[in-house]
Amino acid sequence: MRAYITICILQCACLGWSAEHLHQSIDRLIKTKAGGPIAGKSNDPEFFRRVQLDLAGQIPTSKEVRDFIQNKNPNKRAKLIDQLLANDTFAEHWTDRLSVMLLERQNLGKINDEDWRSFLIKQLKEEPRWDVMAYEMITADGKGDTRAAMRFLGNANHERMTKDIARLFLGMDLQCAKCHDHPSVDEWKQAHFWGLFAYLNQTKSATHSKNKLPYFVENLATKKVEFQSVFEAEKKSTGPYLPGGKEIDIPTFEKGQEYEKPAADGLPAVPKFRPRELMARELTSNNNRYFTRNAVNRLWYLMMGRGLSHPLDEVHAQNPPSHPQLMKLLMKEFAAHKFDVKWFIREIALSESYQRSSKLPQDAKQPDPALYITAHPKALTPEQLLRAILKATGNTKRVEALKADPNAEKFDRRGYFTGSHRELPSSYEEIKAVFMETFAQPAGQEEVEFLPGLNKALFLMNDRLLLSWLHPQGENLVARVNKLKDPKSISEELYFNVLGRPPVKEEIHIVSEYLEKQNSRRTEALGELVWSLLTSIEFRINH
């Protein structure tokens, strides 16, 4: 913490900034634009659940919420934010988030999930720098300790790499620009697609002749990439070229001088001119406003539920950011802070704009989500949802410990969904897979918006595994409330555990009424009360 303050002071002094912290500037600019009434500050339970979900990927326990409400320290929110950012759970949760964002649940290439996750976790535990992470993903060639970063480029398909780098690191969905200038986005040209392509088209997957590990190697680049619009007869060509930059000349070498290193050690010769490396350097440099703008927009989205430019891969002049000045400021400061992801997240979390209630202010009509007048509802990710359901129902420990029985018949996941396989999944791995199959987007599709669906609702209503967690077992939630007598303590235990807040009077009344009506089947009725909270919108979103 002290280090942070020192750095901030030094930087402020060097750059001659005013005393305003970034989070204060955020609030000033959001307020100015809002014009009308703004939602008040979130209450403690609302803030606590939100920040736990965003920074640790978890809903809080009942005790944690109660302690936080009791805590009288006026700085408790800031302290909590710093604690959460320092925890390993931050690294793990943000590994989930970044991994889903960057890979879109595709399993391409030869790097396994575990190694890829370790790569991200290591970065996030230390000082995660967006430019460094992007650089490592784009340059990865299988050598050195960042070999797992190769997973981002997958199977080295040139068109896919071009599209992914443009979308995920520049905020440009250049799909349409492959065959012609973009039909509705004036500034996106076909040359943008092929200019990026020209950095990547020498890369190919290889297997080391001795150790059999995967590598990316580069062929010798000798000529420009040719392309032609489907609407024009004229053929065009381009060398490597970044949006907003200049085309790079492909150098020619005398015969025999093309290579920096000869083929050796099971790998082919290394050319002197390596465009992919050049791309990584230029693309992630702090002069590249496309890169910085995309980074800022995506991190802002992850915290605030909506990009300043939205959709996230449609960042261009015709889709201006909701808050242009704020975007500019965030870009400037993020670059000045060396793309420090944690610093950036911390500033957002400290802002009133982040800590605002999701409840509408008095007299406000349906707000434009782009104004951030209330906190924007964010869907729990599939990973968060499973963790939250287990934690809320008090089944985390037991279920996470479930290991597949090597002698048992293999779990048939497809059969489970069609009804031909009646056994419930018996290992945590399978349970996770069942949840991902239900709640995650199909591989290759972005997971940005909240996507409720018929199959998801049917699963929450009728899945036998999920319903089994509502039977009393060990010390789970239903077992615990089953021992309680009065409706008030029952309601409190239910609401604190599932929704992370105390119940209001009216809700205690509903619980009491239901238990009275179902008093011949009290245990089941308690399960149904838990179910009604689990399937509520309040549980399903981070609000």
Place this chain on the structure above:
Amino acid sequence: MEKLPPYACGSSEHGMSRRRMLGTLGGAIGFGSLLQPTIAEQIRNHGKRVCLIWLDGGVSQYESWHPLPESKFAGPFRSIKTSIPGIHFSELMPHTAKIAHKISVIRSMETKDPNHSSGVPRVQRGDPLDRGVDYPYLGSAIAKLAGPANPELPPYVWIKPGNGGFIHREAGFLGSKYGALALGDGKPPVHIHRPDSISAEIDDARNVLRQKVNERFKAYRHASEIDAYETSFDLARQLMARKDIFDDTKLSAKDQDRYGSHPLGRHILRARQLLEAGVRFVKVNSYHWDTHGDNFNMSQRLVPQVDQPFAALINDLEDRGMLDHTLVIVMSEFGRTPIINSRLGRDHWPDCWSIGLAGCGIKHGAVIGKTTKDGAFVDGEGYDIGHLFHTIFTLLDINPRKTNYRHKGQKLAIANDECEPIKEVMM
């Protein structure tokens, strides 16, 4: 410069409305609504339906729609008279021969792809010009373009052997909510069933509790996400309430007799029930039509399995007054070679093959398409799959020249730009 849909509306109203979610597989707060609401409404009120019977692998035209017993490529089967004077089908299609005057046959399909792996998607996507995107298959396309016929039911149901579930891959760039509710072996996904531990009464009670929690939350908040989430539960409950249309035990014995007790017969009967209930598009898949070896024994076993239930379906739809607004298509990804190979099989043949069509403005008793004498090639212009898609859309009152998808700001034709509807098969 045309504005992109996300910003054209300029307000928070671009969130998802309940109506946009009804009858899909779920709600996306996606953008890019295709049609003006009023037009969409009109089409929705229009009850036109589609049933695609897909004979995967490729049915032989010689052993079905186009027998040519005099041809040097003919097999051992006779041809029989149909209810249209002068028109003959293979003797393996006695039931369909009797209703030939109610349907049309195109004998001059000429498509481009001789491979299963690329041919199936190519044909079911209508072989559009390459626009760099994954086009939706016909069922997902109709789900998007026409919406649900009955908002309580998903617009696209796919009946197939093997596994079912919620299958998204056919939706292409339209996104997962335009995928199919697939009935594996005719059965719905298991989660449509309430577990035995929960009675109907308790199910109602627990859902009332859920709604009460939501009501309180909603009172202070306005977000399209909240409505979409509630709607997904409403849709799920509506579907559970209509479980009867998925229930095999509810099929009458007499119906099963008329359609045949084999899977394809039962699945086509199920399709009829779903169409009656208001499902917009039903695809029925049958596999193993790829008769590279032993084509004649296999055809003798397989062709009657589509002949009987297809004819029964046409008759039933007519009896119910539904045929005029239900389009039925029987087809494969290609036909089979004229030449009989050394294993008494026929190989893949996209150059000249046949499909059957009925209902919804298809002519009664038209048999179109000239071929060379022995049926190997189209004589004159053949029809590609793009022409068929133009025909299908036109019959469903979706103008393929004026209607476009909109994807990422790009206008995309719904059918191959270079094709036209097949006028001679339309009334």
